[in-house]
Structure formats: structure tokens, C-alpha cells
Amino acid sequence: xxxxxxxxxxxxxxxxxxxxxxxxxxxxxxxxxxxxxxxxxxxxxxxxxxxxxxxxxxxxxxxxxxxxxxxxxxxxxxxxxxxxxxxxxxxxxxxxxxxxxxxxxxxxxxxxxxxxxxxxxxxxxxxxxxxxxxxxxxxxxxxxxxxxxxxxxxxxxxxxxxxxxxxxxxxxxxxxxxxxxxxxxxxxxxxxxxxxxxxxxxxxxxxxxxxxxxxxxxxxxxxxxxxxxxxxxxxxxxxxxxxxxxxxxxxxxxxxxxxxxxxxxxxxxxxxxxxxxxxxxxxxxxxxxxxxxxxxxxxxxxxxxxxxxxxxxxxxxxxxxxxxxxxxxxxxxxxxxxxxxxxxxxxxxxxxxxxxxxxxxxxxxxxxxxxxxxxxxxxxxxxxxxxxxxxxxxxxxxxxxxxxxxxxx
Numbered sequence: 113x114x115x116x117x118x119x120x121x122x123x124x125x126x127x128x129x130x131x132x133x134x135x136x137x138x139x140x141x142x143x144x145x146x147x148x149x150x151x152x153x154x155x156x157x158x159x160x161x162x163x164x165x166x167x168x169x170x171x172x173x174x175x176x177x178x179x180x181x182x183x184x185x186x187x188x189x190x191x192x193x194x195x196x197x198x199x200x201x202x203x204x205x206x207x208x209x210x211x212x213x214x215x216x217x218x219x220x221x222x223x224x225x226x227x228x229x230x231x232x233x234x235x236x237x238x239x240x241x242x243x244x245x246x247x248x249x250x251x252x253x254x255x256x257x258x259x260x261x262x263x264x265x266x267x268x269x270x271x272x273x274x275x276x277x278x279x280x281x282x283x284x285x286x287x288x289x290x291x292x293x294x295x296x297x298x299x300x301x302x303x304x305x306x307x308x309x310x311x312x313x314x315x316x317x318x319x320x321x322x323x324x325x326x327x328x329x330x331x332x333x334x335x336x337x338x339x340x341x342x343x344x345x346x347x348x349x350x351x352x353x354x355x356x357x358x359x360x361x362x363x364x365x366x367x368x369x370x371x372x373x374x375x376x377x378x379x380x381x382x383x384x385x386x387x388x389x390x391x392x393x394x395x396x397x398x399x400x401x402x403x404x405x406x407x408x409x410x411x412x413x414x415x416x417x418x419x420x421x422x423x424x425x426x427x428x429x430x431x432x433x434x435x436x437x438x439x440x441x442x443x444x445x446x447x448x449x450x451x452x453x454x455x456x457x458x459x460x461x462x463x464x465x466x467x468x469x470x471x472x473x474x475x476x477x478x479x480x481x482x483x484x485x486x487x488x489x490x491x492x493x494x495x496x497x498x499x500x501x502x503x504x505x506x507x508x509x510x511x512x513x514x515x516x517x518x519x520x521x
Contacts, residue, residue, distance in 0.1 A: 113149075117308040120145045121316070123236055129229050133289050134256050136229070136249055139281045141317045143248040145310050147241045151376070154240035162247035163223060165214040166254035167279060169207060171286075173265045177204035178287075181273040182280050185210055186403060188426055192299055193273055195350045196324075199517035209279055222253040252282060259286045271295040271520075275320040276313055284319050295520065296320035297350065301445045301509070303333045306467045309376070315339070324520055326350070327511035329469060348514030349452065351428070355513075356454055356499050366395045366486070369422055369430060369439040369455075371446040374404040377464065381405075382413060384442055384460045389417040390479045393486065398422040400430060402444065431455050438489040447471075448510055451502055456489050458482065471505045472498070 124144055127137040137144075146152035172178065177200065181193055197204060226249040230242045237245065264287060275284040275296035284294045302314045302325075315337050323339075324347035325331045331344045370388065372381045388397055399414055400422040401407060414421065422430055427446045430436070431453035441447040442460040450457035451471050459465075459475045472492070476482040492498040506512035 113307045113309055116149055117145075117312060119236060120148045123148065126233050126235055127229060129225075131225070131253055131256055132260055134252075134282065134285045136252065138317055138319050139252050139278060139285070140245065140248050141281075141313050142277045142310075143245060145313055147237065147244060149310055151310060152244065154244050159243055159247035161214065162251035164216055164218055165251060166217040166258050167209070167212050167214050167251075168258055169209065169212045169255065169279070169283070171259070171262050171264050171267070172205040172207065173267060175203050175205045176266060176268040177202050178207060178264075178267050178270050179204055179273070180207040180270070180280055180283050181209065182277060183209045184273075188403075189273065189299060191426070191428075192297070192350045195352065196271075196297060196517045199350075199515055200520075201518050207283070217254055219250075219254055219257065222250050222257070225253060226250040248278075252278065255279060255282050256286075259283075264290050264292060267292055269293055269295070271297065271324075272320060273297050274299060276317045281319050288321070293322070294320045295322050295324055295345075297324050298326050298330060298347075301326070301448055301468055302330045303468055304337050309466075318343070322520075324517070325511070327507065327509050327514070329509045345516070345520060346511055346514065347516045347520055348511035350517065351452070353452055353513050354454075356503050358494060358496060358499060364394075366393070366437045367435060368395055368397050369436040369450075370397055370399045371427060371439055371441040371444055371450070371457075372399060372401050372405060372410075373441075373443040374402045375406070377443055378405070378409065380442060380460075380462060380464055381410070383462065384440075385410075385413055385417060385419065387460070387479055387482070388440075389419070391483060393483055395486075396420075398436075400427065400446075428453060437493075438486070448506070451506055452510065452512060456492055456502075458485050458489070469509055471502055471509070 124137050129136040179197055226246040229249060230246040270287040270292055272280040272284055275281055287294050304315060305312050315334050322343050322345055324345050326349050328346055331346055334344055335341050397419050399419060401410060427449050431450060436455055439450040439455050439457040440460060441457050443466050447457045447459055461475045461477050474485060474488060476485050
């Protein structure tokens, strides 16, 4: 992945292009890195739509503060955004891009500009990837032209859910051009990767004036990467939290919630399932799939191992049921969500595991290590000193029980 990330940065530099004050290379960063990492394939229908469509984003002007969220359609993202918006003292409005429909348009000049950017430069991409990228650039040029016809009267502050990506990046530059301060939220634990995955654009492509970090950990990490500390504001963990308490005694038969990683790590998820099937301990495992995973890929494997899916619900909803003695995660911020919700989480580690900071000494790589770590859970459940350490670590890592969203301007 290190070579792929270096290639992404090199190609992105070659893509540099200014359209009416909007740096296109930053706006299409997600598209570019997805193509280089082979996480996106050529889709002729999608490309045709992008060549001949505009998303008509209309800017509300009634309130002084404007928030935005991309076309993600994820319940957990809306929960995070609602927490921030309700914490913020000033009245605000929301641009939800999932409600901004695309319309047909045709701009020969934008199509020509996109082809010129992509095909007249020696980009290390195959032909179909270049078509995909040219379509994305055209679509964003169309969006910029539509936005440029508007005036953001009354608005004094703009905060994107994630200004690093595509259309929210376009909005960010629109407000910066109009001398309006821009902010962006953090929606996962962000840190500097030893082996950068796609997620590394979280720190490589920060386009907002300021980033509202969860805790000091992300702030420290981004400063190490070279960001100006004045652009990094510790705002706190953007979810409702309660004080940690000593959990009830464990059940006679332990019940463990297993939180699988996104589709990029399908093979690793299956290896974890296989590893847990070899445990001889009296444990009932329930598996919660990441929203990006395909259920059919896992149902046969879980059925073969006599494992069950967890009940329907978000990670927080499941943990609030108080039915689990602990949880297990792999390459997911759900690891920290579990601790926040009073449930110790063990982390599966292999060659592809990320280097995110640990809350406790809770990682395992084999069946024997897993079974020994379960003893950590049984001991820690009733140890007040352990929970004091957990709370201290969560405050540094996540900004646990910190809420500066009420006045981040």
C-alpha cells in the first residue's frame, strides 16, 4: 500500500488544475485513490451520468451557520451530525446532498477540459480509469459552475461532515472563496498509518480551514504529519456518552460481540471467524457485519461454524442491550465505541492490522492469545483501577466526555 499511496500522491500532483479558484485535484482525491487502490471499477452507466449531469446544490441563506453531509445514507453518520448540530448553540441549516438530485446538463467546455487534464498528461492510469476520472472531473466542474451562480448571503460559518471528499469539498472551496470560515468534522479515529490505506486521505487531503478533532490523539498525529496546529481543534467525541461504571458480573457462558471490518478486509474477517471457531472456551459469539459487507458472503461461513449474526441495530444499540460480556474488533473504530459503551474490546491483529493506539493491552494474534486475553476481561470487569485507566485513555484518544461543539467558531 505504501507504493500505491506514493503513486496516488504523484498522479494527484500531475492532475493539478484550477477551475474558477477550485483545485480539482483535491476535489477528486477519493475517486483517484479508489482507482489506484483498485477499489473502484469502470462503470459505463455511472460515467455517462457524470459526463452529462449536475447536482443542483442550492445554498440556504436563512441562518448564519450551514452544515452539510454527503450522499452517504448511513444511520451512524446522521447520528454523529445530529449530535454536533444539537450541541451547537447557534441556529443552523443543513445541506443534505442525498436530497440534491442530479439533472441533465451539457457543457462541451467542461468535457473538453476534463479530457485535456486526464489524457494530455502522462498519468500512470489505464484507459478505463482515465475515462472514470474524466467523468468525475466533468461532473465536479458542472457542480462548480452551478454553485458559482449563487451568493451565500447571511452565512458566516460553514461546517462539512467530511470536506475531504468530492461534493463537500466543492462546497468547502465555494465558501472559502466567499471569505466564510470552513470547518470539517472527524467521523472515525484518524491517525497516521504505517501502511497507508485509502483512509489516509483523511490527513493527506484536509481542505477545510479547521478540523474538529475528537481528542488530543488525532491532533498530535496530524501535527506530526505537518499540519499547522492552529487548524486542529479538539472538539470531543460527537456522541452521547455516560460515565463508565463497573459492569455486572459475567455470565456463566460468555457472550461476545464480534465487530467485523469493511469489505476491504473480507479475507481477514474470514480468518478471524476461523480462528474463533478453534476456541475451546464456553463462549457464544454473535457477529455484527460492517455496513459495507455483503451478508451472503458470510452467512454460509457462520452457519458452518454454528455462529450467529447479532440482532439488527447499530453498534451502540447492540452494546446498550447489555447482553455482551466483551467484544472483538478488527480495523474498526467500533473498537473504541465498545469501550465508550462500557464493554471491553479485544483486537484481532494480523499483517494487515492498522497501527491505531490501544486502550489496554488487549490484542491477540492466535487462539491461545485470545483465550488468555479473555482472562483480562474477567479480571478487569470488577477492577475499578482498570476502568479509571480506560477513562483516562479514552479522554486522550477520543475526547471522551468533552464537548466543545457548542462554540467551535
